[in-house]
Amino acid sequence: MTRDGLSIAITGAGGAGAISCGEMLLRAWAAAGGRGLLRKAFGPQIRGGEAAALLTLTDSEDYTAATHYDLLLALDWLNFERFEDEIRLADHAAVVCESPGDAPEFIKAARFQDVAFKQLAADSHPEGRSNMLALGLLGRALELPVESLCELAEQRLASRPQAYRDAARAGIEAGFELELSLPRPAPARGEPGAWCMSGNQAAAYGALDAGIRFVAAYPITPASDLLEWMAGPLEQLGGHLVQAEDELAAINMALGASFGGVPAFTATSGPGLALMSESIGLAVASETPVCIVNVQRGGPSTGIPTKSEQSDLDIALHGLHGDAPHLVLAPLDIGDCVFTTGWAVHLAAALQTPAIVLSDQFLGQSTAVVSEPRRHRAEPGQVVASDGDYLRYRLTASGVSAMAVPGDSDRRFTADGLEHNERGTPSASQTDHQQQLDKRRHKLDAHEFGEDWAEVAGEGELALLCFGSSAAAVRAAAARLARSGTAVRSVAIRLLAPLPVAELHDALEGCSRALVVEQNHSAQLFHYLRSQMGVDVPLRSYARPGPVPLNPDELCEFINQEMLP
Amino acid sequence: MTRDGLSIAITGAGGAGAISCGEMLLRAWAAAGGRGLLRKAFGPQIRGGEAAALLTLTDSEDYTAATHYDLLLALDWLNFERFEDEIRLADHAAVVCESPGDAPEFIKAARFQDVAFKQLAADSHPEGRSNMLALGLLGRALELPVESLCELAEQRLASRPQAYRDAARAGIEAGFELELSLPRPAPARGEPGAWCMSGNQAAAYGALDAGIRFVAAYPITPASDLLEWMAGPLEQLGGHLVQAEDELAAINMALGASFGGVPAFTATSGPGLALMSESIGLAVASETPVCIVNVQRGGPSTGIPTKSEQSDLDIALHGLHGDAPHLVLAPLDIGDCVFTTGWAVHLAAALQTPAIVLSDQFLGQSTAVVSEPRRHRAEPGQVVASDGDYLRYRLTASGVSAMAVPGDSDRRFTADGLEHNERGTPSASQTDHQQQLDKRRHKLDAHEFGEDWAEVAGEGELALLCFGSSAAAVRAAAARLARSGTAVRSVAIRLLAPLPVAELHDALEGCSRALVVEQNHSAQLFHYLRSQMGVDVPLRSYARPGPVPLNPDELCEFINQEMLP
Amino acid sequence: MNAPLKPKDYKSGIKPIWCPGCGHYSVLNAVAKAMAALELSRDDTVLVSGIGCSSRLPAYTDSYGFHGVHGRGLAVAQGLKVARPDLTVITLGGDGDGFSIGGNHFLHACRRNVDITYIVMDNEVYGMTKGQASPTTPIDWDSSKLTPHGPGVRPFKPAAVALATGAPWIARGYSGNPNQIARLLSEAIQHKGFSFLHVLSQCITYCPEQTDWKAIVHEREAEPLTDASEAAALFFAESGFETGLLYHQPRAPWPPQHEQQPASLDDIAERLRV
Amino acid sequence: MNAPLKPKDYKSGIKPIWCPGCGHYSVLNAVAKAMAALELSRDDTVLVSGIGCSSRLPAYTDSYGFHGVHGRGLAVAQGLKVARPDLTVITLGGDGDGFSIGGNHFLHACRRNVDITYIVMDNEVYGMTKGQASPTTPIDWDSSKLTPHGPGVRPFKPAAVALATGAPWIARGYSGNPNQIARLLSEAIQHKGFSFLHVLSQCITYCPEQTDWKAIVHEREAEPLTDASEAAALFFAESGFETGLLYHQPRAPWPPQHEQQPASLDDIAERLRV
């Protein structure tokens, strides 16, 4: 068992049910008070390919994806070799499988335990399936009540024929009978009231909670399931979702709704964000709020659609033509997707500009058990139009001008992506251009973003800087280094643009060196920080592309070798 | 007369012919051996609005747009106040016009000379036009032969009825009779063999010269006239131009042609570049060469379509999703559009990647008289496939792999924007991803770009850094500072990505401070240089948005006030 | 109550950038007339457009307006109308904006049938960018240097495409007859669902030959067709110069209404709790 | 000379990522068969596609291929064919790729009439992204959580739109009958100009109900129509399940040939000299 909990990989051909087995196991564990993370890995096949449920079961919430698994349960060995990079076994890991002889060479060293899944499942019920047997077997190993497993399975199969539900119960019970010698986690003992959700669900919920009532989007992996989850609740809240013909339409529909005063949202991934960039620029110039969640995947181009990476930072920061200041945020973990997305929605509205939220496939499609997440609560206060003539783009002290919406009487104006004067009338004059550029920059720079721009933890002369999902590996590495006597500070940045440079300097006060950690190839955060900051603290870079998640081991190794005396 | 030559502004209502008067004057001046620059300024109206031909006539080729005009010839005063920012008069400038009383307040101080254009033109010929009268009048002031003016006008009107041509001649001759006291330039005395062209023509010619034989594009100001000029010659060289339905189609058509082995090109401006960004990423991932000229205009969004700015540097460098290394270049002046565009075409082919060329409205739509421009000559040498199995994305020492084209026997492959292995088969493995990312980065980093990455001039501890069209103002400021005793080094960067960091450090050897000069609001080059360079030389920023061109006066003032002891 | 507004009250007073003689002036007048005739509230009406000479129109009316980017006006308008069904939403633009770069949104707006009105001011040319061929340009129009032999491509038939993709209301007007445009526009706005008003609006600067349209354009005598096959036959056969309401076959606008259980944010949070 | 190649020689041997039972296998087989029947040179044939399950096909054939981005295959193919008229260029993709995000290129490819063949493997769903509605999805198909009441939008009629925008060759096949697809594809490739082959290709995973197509699909008995109005009437009236060559009215492909003075680079430079 690894230090950070028990890690279990459940694998099988697509359709064999490895993922649903993992999901139910996590839910049962959570119901018993445990904490945990479930990451999913798929092959490129749509169905009939390989799939893996990668679980980390712990009693705390500092989740990092496991680097080595304590337990592998293989329902079959189909295309298992494709997981060579992603599923490494701990020394003396246990492997539960049907035919150890078929296991690929690279896991031959493990401790095998043979289980005749197919036969036992068939014996339990004519419709019996191996994955339910596995669920029972693992439930017993985790000391979970068999009844809770059966109930979860029944809920999940609620819309299916009775025979399915009977078969599931029979399978689970049969699995629960099996006595195997397997590694055991510390017993579950979290606080009650936990939530169990994916980052995509959390972001959707955060957006709804912050007032989003219009969504237009075009399906794309790994953002589709965010939208799919959101559609139902949105409608129940009286909102609307439009499945657009493409991303160009999606972002412009969102701008239309937002212009109409209805908080608007879209979600996409890299290729879609690229298509949207012209019209995100329109949101900047016309000062129309909109929130765009970009669930990053491997790039460039179509890249690796089903795997995680943090390589869209550059386009999120700099992908608009012209001088186009806007907001970029990144949630730091699954629970934080609620807060950060909500904050982004509120900031977009308060500052009348687009907010891009950089989630990623790891956050978005992993499921975690977490304490009740923090929600963003909007600052009160609307910009009130000054007396006299209404000017949509009036120059004000804050840079923010009162935004009328259709229906408001006598504040008619035409929003424009052409450069314009205070009234909104197109203008090519240098004075108007300079004033409106200043205004759009100033409203961001002058805003008080408060404490939430980052999570800063720890002390010490060495700082680890990161954004978004790499916070998990960074925090775990910092904790590990602290345990071994090296005090480390971690700064996980949530607000990337505008970057609170003064606050960042404060956070690094007393540091002699800093390592910028990120999951991409070209060290995008590193270069960005260097472009924005002075030179008080020399920065070094640790940048590694996906698809395998960053882990504390590699960070500790790099730091020990390269940055400690 | 300003130090840098004689500057003349010719203005009038759209249709009054101010621009064509200016163009013919420049050509006649050039034919007499002079050098000069013609910048055009238009109001937003399509026709019937205001237009200005802004001339600088010199005997050298260091062109900067004039800040103050020695001579204003106003054919009429329609909307003249719109030029308040752009046309400032030198002290004691001469103003030639029809009705001085209608002149706006802000030029009232000048020396007026009343000419009854309309009446005199009408007297000269029933179809007589004021702009031809103006041409004759100015020709006399510049001591140009009247016959050369008449011939130019006849050539230009070749396709019009005889009466037009007669009227033009009569008008020019009548104007040539007028005796006015006007400022005179030094007499023209350049080398023979000059070229007279706009930067858009120069870029088009450079592309054709470097082998471009396929163009797909969608019209957009200020790139359309590049394409319009190119269409004829391209066809005469046996190539093809497709007017696409949008920019998404344009870039993909270009990729199709390039995949077929035909060097391919497109031209656009900011909004179009934004739309292309997804597919430029496809060019990176599939390693398909393509050259994209982006003629920058005022941004963000639709911005100021007819005016110049350098605010698309960020999107050109960082606008692609994922880790997507590619080439970004910028021509330094109008003549250099030939060289830089040709070089970009060759580099794209040699490195199998997209090259973005950052021209702008000032370069693209101004006309200059220049010595025969340098053309880029391609390095010889094609990548030869190694023996044995053909692998499209083979890992090689240079990072470049042999690119087969359809028709090549037994080298069939499928180009892919999905991550892939060496053969091109889609792969989500970490190893393949890392290797192909390394390869695509390495082929750029390892290339020997030689001396042309920048033009470095002068000595001294103070350096001025810039890219693209701001080179003119920077060079002029450096010259002026040198004349007044401050040695200044200027580094005008032509190759922006990959940035030759070592060469840049060498160029700045011995400098104690450097000013980064650019025509945009957010100091994009400044931040980029800071992100890429170490900290040897402290950088300061001088960034001013368009639409008025950067000029040496403002740079000298800033440097004198802020950077000199 | 105040006196009803006059057409001129629906204009903003900003001077158009259009060339003298441009057909788009007629459309502006017709828009103001139709708004006055329907007594539309200026506060509750939004004009949405893309980019082009034609797309400048919203700033010239006194109502709310959104002048977006090239080709995307229809998307903005649909989002707005779905979010704010209480508003009257009119989208407009040119043939380049609507049929070239915006072609995909045109297809899908016709299918989707949101209750907005779409006016295309078709001058068979890109006016704003100085005279290149558009999808509706005649195959042999050789006045653009970009396509010196003419585009060589079969012109796009707006009505035929609108019909094939499902537009329920299709009419054609001509800038030489602003009263007719105003009348058709009033009907279009009143139609529940997507209404497509194709206006032949001459570009005097780049296509002076379009002054000949005057002689060719004629009003359709017959009743509007209601059968798609018959309408298709008409749109394939006709010259494209017949004006009036050509086709009308109503169907329910989008979004459809669905019965559903409302839920609170707390209910939704509950779904994420263990 | 070598022995003629067999269909299997036109396959690359890479194992498709497709689900067992997916209709796209039939199209792959048909492509290989048609290539063999026409004795196409593998070196001179290019398969171009976008993104989707269907768009994966090029890698499974042994020819040149370009697997581009979502929705842009037609643009890549047209650029390639214009630049390299000597090649045989076949584009393919899905209903989402071609009619949703790629709709604008579809419109303009039909008009432009470059000599390429376009196969759309229509399963009325987005397979690759796990089962959302596409433009051809039935109005009340409620299996996607994204559109829980069904898309509520009139399905896109590919043949009607192709016709309205000017496609000169329109046929329909069915994945249950790969021989027919192969036959139609051979004809399509031989047709000079743009040919549109619409294939009903079932998605067994997200639309298992499509196995019912077997019972509905039927071959059209009559000769292909040559009159656009008649064809429009057919496409509006029909169920969408009639297969075979439906419409054929050839016109000259693009680009047209023009006589012109060739020029050298020096001649062109001369134009820029004073």
Ligand SMILES: Cc1ncc(C[n+]2csc(CCOP(=O)(O)OP(=O)(O)O)c2C)c(N)n1
């Ligand atoms: C993305 C993008 N591409 C190109 C342009 C340039 N552009 C502006 S207007 C226009 C065409 C306008 O033609 P049309 O819609 O027919 O309007 P008209 O001017 O003829 O009324 C084009 C190509 C742009 N603004 N944005």
Ligand SMILES: Cc1ncc(C[n+]2csc(CCOP(=O)(O)OP(=O)(O)O)c2C)c(N)n1
């Ligand atoms: C720009 C962009 N948007 C969205 C996607 C996600 N995406 C991939 S394939 C696909 C739809 C595929 O459907 P279809 O073309 O019908 O092919 P099928 O899988 O059904 O064969 C989508 C939306 C993408 N890859 N790129």
Ligand code: SF4
């Ligand atoms: S260019 Fe044509 S469309 Fe544009 S304003 Fe002038 S006449 Fe009208």
Ligand code: SF4
């Ligand atoms: S998801 Fe559907 S379309 Fe995709 S491979 Fe499976 S059956 Fe075929």
Ligand SMILES: [Mg+2]
């Ligand atoms: Mg037009």
Ligand SMILES: [Mg+2]
């Ligand atoms: Mg499909």
